[in-house]
Amino acid sequence: MRRDNRPHGVAWWIWALGLAAGALRTTNPVLLLVLGTVAIMVAVARRSGAPWGGSIATFIRVALIVMALRVVLQVVFGQQIPGHVIVTLPSVPLPAWAEGVSIGGPVTVEGLLTALVGGLRLGVVLICFGAANSLASPREVLRSLPGALHEVAVAITVALCFAPEIIAAVLRVRSARRLRGRPTRGLAGLRGIAVPVLEDALEHSLQLASSMGARGFGRRPAVVAPRRERLAIVGVVVGSLMVLIGGYGMLASSSSVPAAAWVGILGAVMATGGVALSGRRSARTRYRPAPFGIRSLLCALSGWTAVVVMSVVASVAPGTITWSAYPLTWPSLPAGVLVGIAAGLLPLLVAPRPSAVRIGEPIGAMAVTS
Amino acid sequence: MIRFEDVSFRYGSDQWVLRDLDLSIEEGELVVIVGPTGSGKTTMLKMIDGLVPHFTGGEMLGDVVVDSRSIRGTSPIEMAETVGYVGQDPTATFVTDRVEDEVAYAMENLGVSPTAMRRRVEDALDLMSLHELRERPLRTLSGGQRQRVAIAAVLAASPRILVLDEPTSALDPGAAEEVLSSLTRLVHDVGMTVVVAEHRLERVLPFADQIVLLGPDARAISGSPRSIMEGSPLVPPIVDLGRVAGWDPLPVTVREARRRSGDLADRLSTVTPPSPSLITGEVIASVDDLSVTYGGPWVLHSVSLEVRAGSITALMGRNGSGKSTLLGALAGMIPADRGSVSVDRLDPSTLKATERISRVGLVPQDPGLLLYCQHVGVECTTADSEHHLAEGTTAAAVERITADLDHDRHPKDLSEGQRLSLALGVVLAAEPLLVLLDEPTRGLDYDAKRALCIELRRLAAEGRAVFLATHDVELVAMVADRAVVLAGGEVIADGIARDVVRHTPAFAPQVAKVLAPQSWLTAAEVATALSGVES
Numbered sequence: 001m002r003r004d005n006r007p008h009g010v011a012w013w014i015w016a017l018g019l020a021a022g023a024l025r026t027t028n029p030v031l032l033l034v035l036g037t038v039a040i041m042v043a044v045a046r047r048s049g050a051p052w053g054g055s056i057a058t059f060i061r062v063a064l065i066v067m068a069l070r071v072v073l074q075v076v077f078g079q080q081i082p083g084h085v086i087v088t089l090p091s092v093p094l095p096a097w098a099e100g101v102s103i104g105g106p107v108t109v110e111g112l113l114t115a116l117v118g119g120l121r122l123g124v125v126l127i128c129f130g131a132a133n134s135l136a137s138p139r140e141v142l143r144s145l146p147g148a149l150h151e152v153a154v155a156i157t158v159a160l161c162f163a164p165e166i167i168a169a170v171l172r173v174r175s176a177r178r179l180r181g182r183p184t185r186g187l188a189g190l191r192g193i194a195v196p197v198l199e200d201a202l203e204h205s206l207q208l209a210s211s212m213g214a215r216g217f218g219r220r221p222a223v224v225a226p227r228r229e230r231l232a233i234v235g236v237v238v239g240s241l242m243v244l245i246g247g248y249g250m251l252a253s254s255s256s257v258p259a260a261a262w263v264g265i266l267g268a269v270m271a272t273g274g275v276a277l278s279g280r281r282s283a284r285t286r287y288r289p290a291p292f293g294i295r296s297l298l299c300a301l302s303g304w305t306a307v308v309v310m311s312v313v314a315s316v317a318p319g320t321i322t323w324s325a326y327p328l329t330w331p332s333l334p335a336g337v338l339v340g341i342a343a344g345l346l347p348l349l350v351a352p353r354p355s356a357v358r359i360g361e362p363i364g365a366m367a368v369t370s
Numbered sequence: 371m372i373r374f375e376d377v378s379f380r381y382g383s384d385q386w387v388l389r390d391l392d393l394s395i396e397e398g399e400l401v402v403i404v405g406p407t408g409s410g411k412t413t414m415l416k417m418i419d420g421l422v423p424h425f426t427g428g429e430m431l432g433d434v435v436v437d438s439r440s441i442r443g444t445s446p447i448e449m450a451e452t453v454g455y456v457g458q459d460p461t462a463t464f465v466t467d468r469v470e471d472e473v474a475y476a477m478e479n480l481g482v483s484p485t486a487m488r489r490r491v492e493d494a495l496d497l498m499s500l501h502e503l504r505e506r507p508l509r510t511l512s513g514g515q516r517q518r519v520a521i522a523a524v525l526a527a528s529p530r531i532l533v534l535d536e537p538t539s540a541l542d543p544g545a546a547e548e549v550l551s552s553l554t555r556l557v558h559d560v561g562m563t564v565v566v567a568e569h570r571l572e573r574v575l576p577f578a579d580q581i582v583l584l585g586p587d588a589r590a591i592s593g594s595p596r597s598i599m600e601g602s603p604l605v606p607p608i609v610d611l612g613r614v615a616g617w618d619p620l621p622v623t624v625r626e627a628r629r630r631s632g633d634l635a636d637r638l639s640t641v642t643p644p645s646p647s648l649i650t651g652e653v654i655a656s657v658d659d660l661s662v663t664y665g666g667p668w669v670l671h672s673v674s675l676e677v678r679a680g681s682i683t684a685l686m687g688r689n690g691s692g693k694s695t696l697l698g699a700l701a702g703m704i705p706a707d708r709g710s711v712s713v714d715r716l717d718p719s720t721l722k723a724t725e726r727i728s729r730v731g732l733v734p735q736d737p738g739l740l741l742y743c744q745h746v747g748v749e750c751t752t753a754d755s756e757h758h759l760a761e762g763t764t765a766a767a768v769e770r771i772t773a774d775l776d777h778d779r780h781p782k783d784l785s786e787g788q789r790l791s792l793a794l795g796v797v798l799a800a801e802p803l804l805v806l807l808d809e810p811t812r813g814l815d816y817d818a819k820r821a822l823c824i825e826l827r828r829l830a831a832e833g834r835a836v837f838l839a840t841h842d843v844e845l846v847a848m849v850a851d852r853a854v855v856l857a858g859g860e861v862i863a864d865g866i867a868r869d870v871v872r873h874t875p876a877f878a879p880q881v882a883k884v885l886a887p888q889s890w891l892t893a894a895e896v897a898t899a900l901s902g903v904e905s
Contacts, residue, residue, distance in 0.1 A: 139467055158465070175703050176739035179732050180796070181723030181756070196742045199782070204462055210425050211463030215524070216450035216479035285481050287474035287491065 006048075007351050009136030010144050011296035015042075016132035018303030019344055023124040024251050025310045026321045028331045029117050031341065035306065036063075036124040038344040043131035046351050052137045059130020063123030070119030075107050083110030083325070110325035117323070143286075146275045150284060154217065158208060169200045228277060235274025242267025250311065257311050295350045302346035309340030371397040371531065371563050372418055376432035379413060379422065387413050389588040391432070395565065395580065397530075400557045402574050402595075403567040404604055405584030406815040408785035411567040412458070414584070415533050418565060419453040420446040437530060451480060454524030456534045460516045461508075469511070469519055470495075470504045476527035494526035498552055513689040514545025521552070531563045532556065538573055539812050542688045542841045543876045546573055553577065569815055572606035572844065572880050575599075576623040595622045604816050607844055608880045610893035614900065627884045634896075635885060641899040643889045646851055648866055651679035654835040655700060655730070655804050659709035662695055662859075669695045670859045672709065677804060677835045682826055684846040684867060685839040686877055687856035693839035694735065696856070697806045700837065701732040713804055727757070731802035735809045737793030738781060746784070746792060747777035753796045768795030771825050786813030787821075794825070805829055807838040811845050823849045846871055847879035847891040 047053040091104035142153040183189040246264020320334040372395040379388045387410040416422035420441040434441045466472045477487045498518040538546035556562045568574045581598040612620040615634045621627035655677040662670040670692045698704035702718025743749040753764040771791040853870035855863040871877045
């Protein structure tokens with residue numbers, strides 16, 4: 001998949017993170033819907049043929065569940081929000097210390113809409129991650145991490161490969177239990193499945209660890225310059241924290257965006273420096289690293305136009321990108337922001353259509369055979 | 371190149387796994403380690419690369435010197451440059467998710483320069499004929515392909531010693547041959563030292579330079595294949611035939627045996643080989659125009675067959691030809707997309723659990739999956755109470771298959787053969803009419819295989835039907851009366867086992883290859899025939 005001119009895996013993740021940041025920046029349901037649509041369109045049109053290519057569908061389903069759950073929780077347990085009452089549910093009086101939580105009571109249009117938009121925000125963020133997953137496997141991204149972070153990357157990679165492994169193990173054990181005519185549901189079923197699956201998982205991890213050891217994982221030369229080493233670690237930790245703070249500042253509507261941006265940029269520089277410094281002593285080499293070319297750059301940046309435009313618009317006309325149920329009005333449609341979000345579709349022009357790769361072996365076959 | 375100097379080893383417990391092992395392996399040799407299940411083959415292999423004792427712990431006496439470095443002072447990580455180790459289950463050792471990345475993984479760790487790495491990946495892919503598959507995600511590969519990727523992945527790091535633990539046990543005869551011929555190519559063209567543990571001697575014996583035979587007393591003897599085979603209790607059918615025919619020296623390849631078979635063929639010419647007809651018992655299970663997809667291409671495509679009481683049917687075919695799926699469908703585990711399956715005139719997939727397991731029982735490829743109690747004894751009593759049987763029924767069923775099963779052991783600590791017996795016993799406790807076995811001889815030595823054959827024949831004699839999927843042609847020759855061959859999800863041959871296996875070169879047992887066109891399948895048959903002629 002790195003042979004053709006597809007954008008770099010990291011580019012896809014930056015793109016998706018940009019869209020997700022956009023979704024967190026706004027509470028305007030129309031903008032959120034447009035963001036989600038952009039992510040889904042690109043993911044469906046440019047996803048890779050590999051097994052993880054279909055993960056966008058799963059994420060969309062999860063997003064819908066999250067939204068539904070959010071609304072249901074609001075109706076049943078949520079704080080009672082005044083407004084236009086649709087229906088009044090029977091309510092249970094709660095003692096005074098449970099303030100803020102209520103069971104039942106009047107359901108208002110405002111309350112429902114607030115919950116729905118809150119759920120929509122979470123859902124769009126999830127969809128952005130789903131899109132990133134479909135477009136580039138997380139492993140592809142982890143492979144590109146600098147040498148200094150290699151051990152961390154491998155740990156995450158192994159954890160990631162563990163999830164499908166567990167699903168396969170559960171299916172195997174379930175079908176074996178059905179063969180013996182034992183329950184596969186309920187509490188008895190859960191215990192009967194969980195124990196062998198965990199045993200399996202433990203055994204698998206040990207095998208994997210020994211295989212990695214036997215193949216030279218963890219080899220590194222002795223530390224040459226301990227002081228430089230320490231400096232590098234401080235750089236990475238402090239830098240990462242600053243990126244975090246800066247990112248939060250940019251997304252939180254109350255703080256000053258330019259100041260937050262500066263903190264973030266400075267942090268990024270420090271972290272990169274630290275990584276580069278400690279990466280020098282890594283004895284590893286990398287097989288056919290993917291180039292990060294102009295296409296990748298355009299892809300990565302296009303995801304962030306939405307946030308940038310939103311930040312600019314917010315400083316000029318704060319009301320346009322936020323929306324609240326009080327008073328009950330239609331959300332506004334700022335044309336500039338819409339264009340900014342639509343720029344997220346740029347990968348459709350820049351990235352080539354993926355070549356069709358046929359993948360066989362459905363998971364059902366594995367359940368019995370392996 | 372590798373020297374075991376008076377090595378003894380045990381895993382903490384009191385029983386030695388290896389005792390006074392003294393052995394040297396020269397550069398460029400292909401060494402095969404042979405022994406019954408649980409005799410320490412894997413332990414010995416893992417010592418070469420230091421995984422035992424560094425990774426497992428245990429008590430070790432003596433020393434193993436590999437490329438003039440002692441494993442006592444060298445960790446497996448440092449040994450990685452010299453030794454490449456391929457474990458029993460390649461899937462469990464994959465670190466990345468694509469063929470090419472997996473092949474490059476070890477070299478990345480060793481810090482090989484990018485240009486050299488590029489070249490070596492290509493070489494390894496070529497050597498293992500994986501060129502077409504380089505972009506494929508690992509989990510979409512077949513068993514044989516995975517095994518080849520695992521070998522390529524250690525080869526690429528250009529070790530001087532390659533260690534493989536049962537590299538062909540999960541493979542169909544064709545794929546096994548492919549892997550073994552790649553190994554011989556490595557020994558002959560590259561001069562690599564290769565150490566292999568293998569149960570199916572018939573597959574590896576022709577390629578071996580030296581055999582190490584691990585005995586039940588944890589001691590080992592080594593020597594040339596011929597000399598070891600003279601006294602070995604574990605021999606492939608071809609050596610068995612040599613013994614029956616009184617040949618000296620014993621043959622180790624089909625070619626050798628074939629060239630000397632003239633007089634044997636003459637002696638046998640007056641005897642008619644057994645020619646059984648198909649068993650015509652009552653139909654226990656029938657499959658009618660069955661098609662299965664898992665939402666993709668056909669896995670099974672209009673398969674029709676009938677399984678009769680008292681018969682033992684072998685289901686053969688390449689890896690991924692749909693054997694396990696057919697077994698799953700017969701057991702009611704896999705829904706039909708078209709057509710129907712019936713066992714005892716009922717559709718097994720709609721039956722309630724208790725009704726189903728008294729009609730059909732399946733022992734899956736990994737029999738350990740059926741077992742999940744903490745002790746063998748508890749496993750047996752649980753099975754009794756589940757099926758409302760008299761206490762001790764399951765234990766008795768297990769006892770019949772293997773006598774010496776310690777009831778206090780954890781099922782995971784049993785040897786492959788014992789685990790299979792236990793799982794089979796548990797399945798048989800429900801007295802199913804149809805017994806399905808998926809790849810039952812994987813990891814079994816010849817003795818355990820013989821015991822299994824006796825048990826299967828007994829089941830058939832009781833009027834049950836046995837249906838087993840296997841790659842093991844010698845097992846088919848020993849026990850099956852009918853063979854069904856699947857290819858691409860379709861039945862391509864179905865008939866008397868004797869005829870089916872003889873007419874397909876890939877599936878023909880060794881004795882049949884030696885004595886063709888006479889239709890003998892096993893050394894035991896020949897022995898009976900000879901005793902008839904001579905008396």
